[in-house]
Amino acid sequence: MxxxxxxxxxxxxxxxxxxxxxxxxxxxxxxxxxxxxxxxxxxxxxxxAGIIRRLGGLFDSRKVGYVGTLCAMKVPSQDIERVGGVIAEYPGITHNYLRDHEYNMWFTLLAESEQKIESILNDILSRTGITQVLNLPSQKVFKVRVKFDL
CATH class of the missing domain: 1.10.10 (Arc Repressor Mutant, subunit A)
Incomplete structure (x- = not known):
């Protein structure tokens, strides 16, 4: 377009x-x-046309009591669609993408507490059969604001 x-x-x-x-x-x-x-x-x-992917508000999750983390998993290529589908079912998942790396599936997760994050990650492992997930909570937040000058 x-x-x-x-x-x-x-x-x-x-x-x-x-x-x-x-x-x-x-x-x-x-x-x-x-x-x-x-x-x-x-x-x-x-x-x-896919030019606008999402139209909605953005909130600072920390200011409303949520914690977030970046996660990574090793997912066999034949299981990518299935595992991605399971991950997409969780409302706290904000991004889910593939990378060319040993840990090939990455996603971000927001939840009410660290305990809830651990519970969700354990549930994802149980449902997918994946044996390990890296839980990489942020140490310091660097928020980048992007405005495309059209």
């Missing part, structure tokens, strides 16, 4: 300053001199 000037303007507005109002798309439309339906339609097309 080729982005035109209006698509780029919409993306510029929603990536850092999404309006938290009852009709955000109407407000975006007003700022750009468009109709609300056109903004909704364009965002829908951008999502269908």
């Amino acid at each position: 080729q982005l035109d000037r209006i698509d780029k303007q919409i993306l510029g507005l929603i990536q850092t300053n999404f309006p938290v109002v009852s009709r955000p798309y109407r407000l975006i439309a007003e700022k750009l001199g468009l109709e609300e339906a056109e903004v909704i339609n364009r965002i829908h097309k951008l999502r269908q």
